[in-house]
Amino acid sequence: MNEGTQMRILVTGATGIVGRHVVDRLVRAGADVRALTRNPAEANLPPQVEVVEGDLTAPASVAAALEGVERVYLFSVEESAREVVALAAQAGVRRIVVLSAASVTAGLHTNPVERAVEESGLEWTHVRPCGFMTNLLQIWAPSIRAERVVRYPFADEPMNLVHEADIAAVAVAALLEDGHHGRAYTLTGPGLVTIREQVAAIGDALGEPVRYEEVTRELARELMKAQGGFAAESADLMLGFVEYGGDAAKGADGYADQDWSALMRVWPDVEQVTGRPPRSYAEWARDHVADFR
Template sequence: MTVLVTGATGFVGRNVVKQLVEAGVRVRATTRRPEAAHGLPDGVEVAGADLERPGTLETALEGVGALYLFPVEETAEEVVALAKEAGVRRIVDLSAASVSVGLHHNPVETVVEKSGLEWTHVRPGGFMANMLQLWAPSVRAERVVRYPFADEPMNLVHEADIAAVAVRALLEDGHHGRAYTITGPASWTVREQVAAIGEALGEPVRYEEVSRERARELLKAQGGFAAASADLMLGFADYDGGAASGEDGYSDQDWSALERPWPDLEQVLGRPGRTYADWARDHIGDFR
């Protein structure tokens, strides 16, 4: 069986590809920019395709039995229809834990469920890797992190664990019709996260608490992902990118449900999730 991995150069997608190859599966990986596919394992077939232009996926879907679907709402119906027509039997889609607690509706899930194919939703909480793109530049340059929310707990999940759940659902029976909420094994404050990065480096990393407004200025100046995600990460915009902070109608109780560990990851994998300290050690090269 060939498994098609869309969004294959993203944090989760790269890990899905790697773990499928380690399982001995034939993998085809799609990306809008094939030149960005460096670092994927040997033997992976890379196909240039764009989920925002579904027609570009037709060739990539040939001979595919299972599909890991990165969510693009605007074209989900057409992409899933093409997959079904091509003979795909199973779809595992990347969603979000906010769906599990009623904070967000993901139309991609609805499309996948209505397809008549085997489906599994993988709903991760906040990615540990998001902070990599926000903090790594200042850690590399100055051994410092400037960010608000010093002592607010965050339950974050390792991208390799999200991928591991997705891979099980792609390769094993028994996951059809399930929605897995994937969290880390414990919450970590920003202060604790920075300390873990310093411990992994074996050098002190200073934490300077700044206001949300100042953090926003710093991230916007940094450019790239940091600039693009600053409003969302700092609470100036809600998950859907619409309402301003405090105007989204969500209660603190809703959000607190995502701060506790959920059991799904351990039930699927038979082990606890990786900790933030594990993640920091795995990414030591990025911070150094």
């Protein structure tokens, strides 16, 4: 990946779950990395990274960050996508890699960011992960640390999850290598995993039992709302009290061909792009063991 030393790459969402991994991988590859964040003082990124202030919801604040940039890792912010992409094209950006979602592959909704990039004339790649293995970390970690217990419904319902490091690995390959233009990669782990299996894997990583208590959706919602933050914000969607995709899922914008099975398949894209199998949930649990202590 010597090509990375010849270009400047802007990473948006640089302090996020995936963005930090993207930044670290690009730095290791020798790329000239500029990181966009709303709060540079708290970014805590590698010292060789140029950290700049900007907010994707306010496109004008991103214009300066795009100057001299050849490639962009774009975190999806739907309402400002066309303005941000237009600014990128005006600045001379040649390639954009979009962090999207597997729900687009399944036809459950459309992503205006994908459309904006495709219609821009720039080189594009869409990275569409299934559920993040990390999504439940913020919800479960407090009770695991305090009581070594998880209280959640859906004990034996299989989930298709992917390690955030694998998402970043695919995104970085698409940023640095040729041959990914016009591709949409759907990313999963190596197999489906249930809530009960996830809790057991966390216990194995800790080296001590973590108890699982299955509770009703209503009680889980109450606990998550009381927890605040991400847990409170995501409770209704994660627990099925609201439908994912809204009107788009019903075909209001012409995307009526839904394929729920696409979200339950193990996709080969991580291995095809990176040359290595996707990480398992057990590996993820070991990577995050400090979060549960």
